[in-house]
Amino acid sequence: MTASANFPYLLALAAFLFSVGALGVLIRRNPIVVFMCIELMLNAVNIVFVSYGRFLNSEEGQVFAFMVIVVAAAEVVVGLALITQVFRVGRELDIDDLDELNE
Amino acid sequence: MTVLGVLPVLAPPPGIDILGLLPEVILAGGFIVLMMLDLVTAPAQRGWLAVVSVVAVAGAFGATVWCWFDAATPRTVYFGAFAYDRFGLFINAIILVSTALVLMITPQYLNRRGLHYGEYYALILGAATGMMLLAGAGSLMVIFLAIELLSIALYILSGFNRTEPRSQEAAMKYLLLGGFASGFLLFGMALIYGETGHTQLTLIAAAITNGGGTVDPLLMAGIALLFVGLAFKISAAPFHTWTPDVYQGAPTSVTTFMSVTTKVAAFAALIRVFSYTFGEPLIYDRWKIIVYFVAIASMVVGNVAALRQTSLKRVLGYSGIAQGGYILIGVVVLTPAATWGSLYYLASYAVANIGAFAVITVMANRGEDLDSYASLRGLAFRRPYVAAAMGLFLLSLGGFPPTAGFFAKFFVFAAAIGAHELPLALWGIGTSAVSVFYYLRVGLLMYTRPQPDEPSYNWSRTSLSGGGVLALTAAGTLVMGIFVTLVLNIAVSAQNGIVLHG
Numbered sequence: 001m002t003a004s005a006n007f008p009y010l011l012a013l014a015a016f017l018f019s020v021g022a023l024g025v026l027i028r029r030n031p032i033v034v035f036m037c038i039e040l041m042l043n044a045v046n047i048v049f050v051s052y053g054r055f056l057n058s059e060e061g062q063v064f065a066f067m068v069i070v071v072a073a074a075e076v077v078v079g080l081a082l083i084t085q086v087f088r089v090g091r092e093l094d095i096d097d098l099d100e101l102n103e
Numbered sequence: 104m105t106v107l108g109v110l111p112v113l114a115p116p117p118g119i120d121i122l123g124l125l126p127e128v129i130l131a132g133g134f135i136v137l138m139m140l141d142l143v144t145a146p147a148q149r150g151w152l153a154v155v156s157v158v159a160v161a162g163a164f165g166a167t168v169w170c171w172f173d174a175a176t177p178r179t180v181y182f183g184a185f186a187y188d189r190f191g192l193f194i195n196a197i198i199l200v201s202t203a204l205v206l207m208i209t210p211q212y213l214n215r216r217g218l219h220y221g222e223y224y225a226l227i228l229g230a231a232t233g234m235m236l237l238a239g240a241g242s243l244m245v246i247f248l249a250i251e252l253l254s255i256a257l258y259i260l261s262g263f264n265r266t267e268p269r270s271q272e273a274a275m276k277y278l279l280l281g282g283f284a285s286g287f288l289l290f291g292m293a294l295i296y297g298e299t300g301h302t303q304l305t306l307i308a309a310a311i312t313n314g315g316g317t318v319d320p321l322l323m324a325g326i327a328l329l330f331v332g333l334a335f336k337i338s339a340a341p342f343h344t345w346t347p348d349v350y351q352g353a354p355t356s357v358t359t360f361m362s363v364t365t366k367v368a369a370f371a372a373l374i375r376v377f378s379y380t381f382g383e384p385l386i387y388d389r390w391k392i393i394v395y396f397v398a399i400a401s402m403v404v405g406n407v408a409a410l411r412q413t414s415l416k417r418v419l420g421y422s423g424i425a426q427g428g429y430i431l432i433g434v435v436v437l438t439p440a441a442t443w444g445s446l447y448y449l450a451s452y453a454v455a456n457i458g459a460f461a462v463i464t465v466m467a468n469r470g471e472d473l474d475s476y477a478s479l480r481g482l483a484f485r486r487p488y489v490a491a492a493m494g495l496f497l498l499s500l501g502g503f504p505p506t507a508g509f510f511a512k513f514f515v516f517a518a519a520i521g522a523h524e525l526p527l528a529l530w531g532i533g534t535s536a537v538s539v540f541y542y543l544r545v546g547l548l549m550y551t552r553p554q555p556d557e558p559s560y561n562w563s564r565t566s567l568s569g570g571g572v573l574a575l576t577a578a579g580t581l582v583m584g585i586f587v588t589l590v591l592n593i594a595v596s597a598q599n600g601i602v603l604h605g
Contacts, residue, residue, distance in 0.1 A: 018286070018290060021286065022283075022286070025279070025283050031275060031279065034279050035279065035282070038279070038282040038283055038285075038286060041283075041286035041290075042285070042286055042289065044290075045286065045289040045290050045292075045293050048290065048293035048294070048297065049293050049296065052293065052296060052297035055297070056297070056300050058300060060244075060296065060301070060302050061293075061296060061297075063244070064243075064244055064247075064292075064293075064296065064302065067244060067247065067248060068247075068289060071247070071248065071251045074251070074255055075251070075255060075278075075282060075285075078255050078258050078259055078278070079258075079278050079282070082258065082259075082262050082271070082274050082275055082278055083275070085262065085265060085271055086268075086271045086272070086274075086275050089265075089266060089267075089268045089271050100268060100269050100272055100352075
């Protein structure tokens with residue numbers, strides 16, 4: 001199959017993965033799993049960028065996907081450090097317990 | 104080989120134009136220098152890092168002023184990725200002044216909290232660099248990278264109080280919701296890129312115009328998702344839920360910084376992308392509905408929720424959501440008057456909000472922030488000048504003359520009426536009336552004599568730099584409210600100078 005024949009399936013796959021990630025963020029309670037779901041959303045977006053880039057025959061989509069990968073890596077570094085620190089100041093790892101800031 | 108060939112910096116290839124990024128380059132340089140200086144600075148000497156960072160900000164401000172005169176004819180640089188125009192430079196100036204004011208109140212606050220670590224200054228400069236890049240971003244890629252640069256720095260800063268659970272909670276909430284919003288932002292960008300074939304704003308605008316009368320549903324979905332991502336950054340309802348929590352939990356000096364600068368930068372991107380790239384009537388009619396309702400929702404939710412708060416930091420958080428709603432009026436309405444009205448509003452909001460948060464920062468003592476309503480009671484009898492300044496900031500946020508806030512609201516509402524959007528203006532005026540209740544309540548509390556049996560609170564003494572910041576912001580609020588044309592002329596010229604075609 002050619003790139004353009006595959007294209008609708010790729011878009012559908014990306015939309016499906018994005019929805020799974022978004023749903024996971026909304027229903028999972030462990031911050032590390034929530035974080036993994038966010039990564040899933042970003043990677044779904046990468047599929048969209050790369051497949052559009054192939055479909056349109058332009059490099060911008062692939063360059064954008066590389067940018068997303070780099071930024072996601074930086075976000076993971078900060079995110080995991082913060083999650084570790086939350087655990088260290090004496091909490092269970094459950095975002096429902098993070099409710100001190102509420103009125 | 105010529106001399107210029109040996110020094111590629113002096114003879115850059117066409118399209119590369121370092122001048123167009125001069126303020127950002129200076130600030131990014133300051134960021135790197137501070138990271139290295141932190142390694143060799145003794146803990147007791149860290150106050151000097153604040154001095155170095157203020158110098159870097161002043162240098163970037165000087166470059167911005169120079170660029171303002173140089174950018175009389177706007178252009179795009181770096182192959183269209185970045186807009187070198189007065190619109191971006193106006194926003195740069197607001198961001199840099201706010202950053203400098205925050206840096207001046209920072210060392211004292213951090214010392215009292217035992218948090219005086221050097222990376223604070225580097226992170227503030229890193230975040231400010233991201234914001235300035237966002238203000239001038241001319242391509243979706245730069246918008247994404249700039250948002251992430253400022254967000255990642257702010258995630259760390261909100262959790263800067265490493266041993267305080269509330270600060271950690273704030274950072275965690277900001278991180279998870281921020282990442283979630285980035286996902287939507289990116290998906291929107293991917294769809295816009297796919298349907299127009301470009302990531303540069305000017306080329307996207309041209310592709311939409313050449314599209315010829317049909318609206319692509321995927322493109323509209325992309326625009327809607329992009330708006331969700333940006334609405335999160337300006338904390339517009341219903342994407343605002345993180346705001347009060349993060350503002351309350353983060354160290355107050357960080358809250359002062361992020362409550363103003365993030366919003367200013369994200370609004371710059373919002374205006375540039377929505378009002379000037381997606382301004383095509385056919386597209387505009389669709390996204391206008393979304394922004395319209397988000398603007399009204401922000402005004403209502405922010406003002407009503409603020410009535411029920413008892414912590415000043417949360418009140419200012421909700422008031423910031425409502426102010427975002429007023430500025431969104433300037434995005435919904437496409438006239439030039441709406442754009443310069445929003446620019447004026449952003450400047451006045453920055454001055455008053457920095458001042459109000461600076462009061463909490465300056466008064467904070469070793470143990471806690473003293474931002475509860477109970478701790479404000481009788482402030483005017485012990486710190487008359489601080490209370491007077493606070494009153495002035497609250498009047499400006501509430502939109503009373505003769506302060507900057509009055510004219511800001513006037514310009515935005517007048518622009519809405521001028522574009523036959525009377526309902527929007529009425530919603531704005533109605534919700535402003537509600538906001539008077541909580542702004543005045545704080546003011547009255549400060550001027551109420553405390554009961555003898557109440558616990559007395561230990562407000563810190565105002566230092567020279569802290570008092571200086573309060574005096575400067577108070578003067579700014581009054582000057583912008585009395586000599587209106589001073590800033591207005593600059594805002595109008597910024598609106599005129601926006602890059603439309605690469």
